[in-house]
Amino acid sequence: MSRYTILLGGELVRTPALERQIAGTRIIAADSGIGHAEALDIVPELWVGDFDSAPQMLPERLKAVPKREFPSDKDRTDGELAVDIALEQGASALVLAGAFGGARADHSFLHMTLALRLAEMGIDVILTSGAQEGRPLPHAPVEFDYAEGTLFSVLGFSELAGLTVTGAKWPLDAVTVPFGSSLTMSNEVLKSNATGGRLRIDLARGRALLVAHPLTGKDG
Template identity: 50%
Template sequence: MKSFTVLLDGDLYVTERLMKQIGHGHIIVADGAIRYVEMLHVKPELWVGDFDSTKADLKERYKDIEKKSFPVAKDKTDGELAIDFALERGAERIILCGALGGKRSDHAFFHFAHALAMKENGIDVLLTSGKEEGYALLPGAYSFDLPAGTIFSLIGFDDLDGLTIEGARWPLLKKNVPFGSSLTLSNEVNGRLNVTLSQGRAILLATLV
């Protein structure tokens, strides 16, 4: 599976788990997220954006990276443009680093919706800040390698039908969960977490211990 990491300008915490997830895949940077390159010890193949969020010293330091420049007044965020380039280059899996939290909540909410849209098109997506991870869920069966004690929530974007959760403090069996319900918030991993969904779309958001 061809993996791309897209560095976004939200909060990011470097952990051993995050470094293993990034591995030796392709790296594309969105604008001001260039500040994470040194701490992650990665070499980007492309730097995308209008560069209004990048300090002058960083522009100079990373001047040799291939750039794709866009006007400030444009129809897509720098992050979405970076994801587009990853898809154009054959990404089958995308890790969105810095996708959760930061100065703009609207960007984080967009990343949830965009991850679901990409999942519908067959692209595997991980959203991460290093401290939290998000996974897009469509109808199907899923298994998650999350540490015991991890707090997780399923945020439904539709009615969730036939939801089964195993390996959790509060399991569910073929439960129908209406859109807007808080039933699936603040659960806890207790073993190997498995989720099965018959119908609906959701984001599984895990807070790592």
């Protein structure tokens, strides 16, 4: 599996979970995302964008990163361009680091919908800020090993049908969730012998993203 990390311009904090996720991956920075490289003590192999929001002060080792420059008048964001380049190079798994927060809520929304589209293409995708992470939900049972008390939400990008959630404070059993409902917001992981200590989610139909906050768990 060829794994890439895309450094985006949103919020990013260095955490043990983030370090594990990006370890051994190939790194591409998207415009202002290069600023995260210094905090993570990494050097990207490529820096992509129109560089209209690039940091003014960078160490020499980051200034020397090879660049692929695009015009400012373009029909894709710098982040999407970086993703496309990773896919062209054979990426089968992506960590979108810095996908949440920042000054542009529209960019955060794009990153979430982009992750859903990539997942439908068969690409393994994680969105992360270090403190929170998002994972597209497949139409098959999937388990997550989060600590007791970890806050999580299931964000629906359509009506959801046949949604079952176990290993949670508020379980659900094959429910239909209307688009725009808050039913699946602010749940908590609840360890139990019945679930083997894991959060388990099964979605029959619809597009959804699990957003979890690992630092809120008892081991966070």
